[in-house]
Amino acid sequence: MKHNYLTPIVLAVAALLAACGSTPKATSLLDQTRAEYRMAQASPAVATYAPMEMKLATDAMTQANASAAERDSDAEIDRLAYLARQKIALTQEVTKRKVAEAEVANAGKQRDQLVLDQRTNEANAAQIRANTANQAAVIAQNDAANAKQQTLLAQDEAAAAQARNAQLEAQLSDLAAKKTERGLVITLGDVLFGTDLSQLTSAGMASAQKLATVLQNNPMRNVLIEGFADSTGASDYNQALSLRRATAVQTALTQFGIAPGRIAMQGYGEAFPVAANDTAPNRQLNRRVEIVLSDDSGQIRAR
Structure with a gap:
């Protein structure tokens, strides 16, 4: 039996966006994630085979849109958009897997294709994990660079203050x-x-x-x-x-x-x-x- 869980969630997202009184912020990652979300939302297969995963993706998309509506920092908006994108990708992967399983159940001749799809899913999952690890590494590098810069600025300011005090004492x-x-x-x-x-x-x-x-x-x-x-x-x-x-x-x-x-x-x-x-x-x-x-x-x- 097929259940349609999307209509109330979609209405909630639309109501949240309509309620925002100011122009939301946007980033390229958020725009790309919205496009991928619309594609998943428009897929009948997603509604059939991955409604729970799509609900999780919708919840994550709602948080990203709310952050944009509140005009949070670009970093916070991108973080939430990235999480939503991962859930959308997971929804798409679950949909692909279940469609493949249904095809295998309906026709034994499609079993070879199922194996290929499974390998593709594994490769995509590995790519997602690699992308996540790379992004975490980039964030860590940026944090370290920012910390170093703040330390240097503090040292420069302390040295400048000492120089000003010494000059004042001389005067x-x-x-x-x-x-x-x-x-x-x-x-x-x-x-x-x-x-x-x-x-x-x-x-x-x-x-x-x-x-x-x-x-x-x-x-x-x-x-x-x-x-x-x-x-x-x-x-x-x-x-x-x-x-x-x-x-x-x-x-x-x-x-x-x-x-x-x-x-x-x-x-x-x-x-x-x-x-x-x-x-x-x-x-x-x-x-x-x-x-x-x-x-x-x-x-x-x-x-």
Whole structure:
């Protein structure tokens, strides 16, 4: 008895394709697989002798078409199309074998032809296995090549970053920049400001100009200017003075051509001393402005 399993499956495939609201992607392998599928679908012998195999081929074809409709990557579409193609080939091979068997059952004179068909099927199956192995080898080679390329790119990027950092450190040598966990930090001491004032001295302006030159040469870098004071006097006054001194450095940098958007400021007043506030030299160390340079992405680690 013959059963027709194809009509509902074909309708499901058509409904899936019609439901796609955007234009599906296509690859040459997918187009070729669709053509082979249509040929198998149109064969009466397939419906008679290999309906279950054709259902599996249809399911695989549905997945490939869905991947194309979702506009997945070409590699994913080709992978699903390849699997569908193998199932179509299997359907065709099963059909050929069963047709041959039916012919042998109907006429003993066709037995020689059946043997020939069986050998052909074996050869085709061997070819399919060989093709599968070859494709797997090609994929493995491509994966290895891509991995090697990514490694080389990472090495090149690391070397370039090291070179940029070395160049930056050389440019900052006159400003006595120090490496810290937050990045490179330049300290402008109290002597670069007027006594108890927020204006930069001529020496302070010269330091600001050197820093501006470094920032112009490194356009991806930003700065955070942090002002500090000693514990002498009222804390509110010290807070305001530290912020004014940070603002003075910001103003100088903008005067030398640095965009305000690349400069952030923070006044800490008496917080974060670098020395005890018990002697005049120590208090002078605490009256400072620290300038933190960002990394290549413009990010600065929080204090």
